[in-house]
Amino acid sequence: MNLDLDAETTQMCEVVTAFARHKLAAPPDFGTRDFRQRWRAAGAQGVLGTTVPDGFGGLGGGAVTAAAVMEALGYGCSDAGFAFSAAAHVFACLTPIAEFGTEEQKRRWLPPLAAGELVAAHAVTEPDAGSDALRLSTRAVREDGDWVLSGAKCFITNAPVADVFVVQAVTAPGGGYFGLTSFLVEAGAPGLSVGPRHAKVGLRGSPTADVHLDGVRVPPGHVLGSEGGGASVFAYAMRWERTCLPAVYLGVMRRVWEQTREYARERRQFGVPIGDFQAVAHRVVDMLARLEQARLMLFRAARRLDAGQADEVAPALAKLVVSEAAVALGLDAVQVRGALGILDGEAETLLRDALPARVFSGTSDIQRNNIARALGLGARH
Template identity: 50%
Template sequence: MDFGWTSEQTTLYERARAYARAQLAGAVEAGDGLPRALWRRCGEFGFLGLSVPERYGGLGMDALTTARLMEALGRGCEDTGLVFSVGAHLFACVMPLLEGGSDGQKDRYLPRLCSGEWVGANAITEAEAGSDVFALKTRAAREGDGYVLDGTKSYVTNGPDADVFVVYAVTDASHGYMGLSAFLVEKGTPGLRVGRRFEKMGLTTSPIAPLYLEGCRVPASSRLGAEGQGAPLFKRSMQWERACLFGAYVGVMERVLERTVDFARQRKQFKRAIGKNQAVSHRLADMKQRLDSARLLLYRACWLMDRGQEAELEVSLAKLAISEAAVQCGLDAIQIHGGMGYVTETGIERVLRDAIPSTLFSGTSEIQRDIIANHLGL
């Protein structure tokens, strides 16, 4: 493994970070929906199509460079809700479409999704199918030249603003793992209804809502890949999400560490900077150690993905390390900032609120530990 970046990668990272800092400053608390002006700016730079070929409007980056640019986005943009929506759009909607879609589907959807004209969403989670994603109750029944979808999806990120959904439904319950299929369902399709937006403790600018499918008829051409290929498509999308999306949290942690170190140098108590106190300096040293350890696990996972090697174990190790380090980073930053860290106007407490869901989405920390244990032969 080469630990160096090419000059092109380094330049692109610095451009991405500077762009995010200058152009994506804006709402960091919930509004009526995604800030569409900022969303279009994400598309203008290429964040919405980092890993999509250039012929469809993307940047054509490999997994490692994609993760690195998501890191730049997380470091430069303080609106982690917006950053999360970008990642959910790209890795859970755009990448399944790229890797499983027909030429016609890719030509129709990818340019709009990469440019920021459209917002994409993934709809798989249900009330009784969270970690156990294959316990889906949503059904897709074949009728003539199409399918009729019925069911309810929970916690659809970008749902209130999405123009197209990747919806997973059971087409043949007797086939188990191979009985799941994926469908592209556009906003406005009869029988498709987005529920009331949920209020959340963090990632507040990333809208999330339930999705209701009631006799929702779609043509067979809306099916993503072959019938029964939904599970492999979803598994692959989770690999992209668990790896590359979490690059954003690496960037967030670096930004928070830099800010907290500066605070520890400037804040004085008992006539000296609090960073001179070992209790504070050691906490900062631990923040740095967790950050770099998590980052290296991420880079290794993406490096393996780019070589076409099996990376399930490495991706789970990276996802687990990053998410739990991000939560601890938020706790450490609040503790070091003291009362200033607890009040909302400084934005420090928001770091923790935005980090907590990272241990839940894309597979909980417990699920990642199950995957790791399975690879250990347990």
Template identity: 45%
Template sequence: MDFQLSEEQSARRDRILRQVAEAFPPGHSPGSTREDWRTMGGLGLLGTCLPAEYGGGGLGALDTALVIEAFGRACTDTGLVFAASAHQFACCVPVAAHGSDVVRKSRLPELASGAAVAGNAMTEPESGSDVSRLRVTARQVPGGWVLNGTKSFVSNGPVCDLLVTYATSDPDLGHLGQTAFLVDATAPGVRRGEPLDKMGLWSCRAGSVAFEDCFVPDEQVLGEPGTGAAVFQASMGWERACLFAGYIGLLDRLVERCTRFARERRQSGRAIGSFQAVSHRIVDMKLRLESARLLLYRACAEMDLGGRAVLPVALAKLAVSEAAVTSALDAVRVFGGRGYLADDGIEAMLRDSVPTVLFSGTSDMQKEIAARELGL
């Protein structure tokens, strides 16, 4: 196996690192503006894996992950990285793969450019990890469908222009009775809640979305009626792999920050990096980073080869999530009291890392998926 990046991959990564650092320097105020979205679109960060004919980059999973990793490495605002990734992988990917020709031509260019923002509306108040029992219903009527029910924790929900959502269209068929929809966020019957007050990822506004007799035309069904579960699972593969590449970038930044601090910070007349307790902690952080990175690259390579990639993706997501939380806690310990203060940004990386073990399927659910793939 070749573990070296090609010249093209290296050049693309270096360009993203440079451009993102210039566009979103440290100290960038939390919160995503429309200008931020247009800037990300101009840098190719919103349509990396979308077809070039719709304004995307046309890249495969591995090359996309390399771009998002560089984005997460250079941008200290992890909430912004998350918002952009949720937009692309949970929303743009299913539109590109399953939307009608009319929808793809009219919607994807504005989504790739940042002219429009998409929100992912899947989670419900009584349906977190179990997405097979959706309470939001879709009733077929002449020319389309009528949606009713509430979604929670909708990433980009309070600020988006479009929503990708899923509803039960035939309650007797279980997961085979779900349908995916693209909904205009300003359509009659869409009620968006206020942004939630969250621990971290502040630049990714999230909130509830309620559908009250909301009409969605037939041409905005994604895929065929009844295939919503398959549409969702396909997008989850991209999200669990490529979105989490941004956290590989964060882990890389954590190791660099801790290594530099341990060389410069002195205690008892010595650099603290010379103390075994500190140096071993940083080595553990490096080990988690490289292990998670290899698992994620392998999962993306498997996706590019057309394989199911269910087990590799679950293992990669699990490894990145657990590494992010554990290493962020280790970074606080390395920085000591300064790690608890806001000035150095270490506590922000911890807050932004905690939800990784929850969204896109909890760590426990990834273990369940892996167990099933192993035949257990």
């Protein structure tokens, strides 16, 4: 299995890394204006259109190319939250619009979303329905030819800055898998409101908030896919998100590992570099092993996705392994630095940013459940 990137993709990733280092550095505090400026710059660089067909302003890349670009973005961008927002925008919103959208929907939304002129958010999670996406309480009912949406969504990435929401709502209560429908809802629609931005332990550069829908009217032309096809849209988005979004962490992990290795070479105690001590050297080696194992798992899943092998196991394994590796690598990076590791810096930042990875897009425990179920193990629901 050859996981080497082709020359064109490698060159693209080098450009993205250099661009991210110079143009996407983390600001001292989050600001909407600054976020928008960097967002437009990322769009102009092609980062936000990796999976969008070239006829709609994108690069037309597959999962391997998209994952490689996100890895390069994470490696070069000191603001992992911004990189996370970009990946969520691409894989949870643009990719399903490109797959399920009508020609009119794709012409209207994909070019400005890929160019960074607009921001998208995927609104599925609810206070009482996170992992159990088939038990949503948000409802959509027909009224005078339109759909009227009412309900509440929580922890929605990009919500405070979003221009369009991909909203999952129940159109056939009790319909199970065929009871959900996906809608494209504009941020300015009457009845749609966004709560205050959440303060999070990590990924602080990614704005997150709750979304409320109070009788929001949506024309029939804003249904994404078919009525009753929302679960298929959601499952498609999650395959891409769980496979490719964690690639951001691969880039961040490699950057922090390289910094940790240099620190172990330069920091001296008892007259010698601390890297001369076996306990430190072995820890640095273990960090590299976790990184490489996670990378192999993720790009294997990406290649399977490109090959049309839409199984549950590979994306869930990729998401699980990368998430757990990021937390473990962050802990090791802090430990090698000692007291300096708990001060503001790359090690503690990675650890804070890694903790949400075990929760978003399905917790690590949910990923294990999904894998076990696909293997014919665990409880049947």
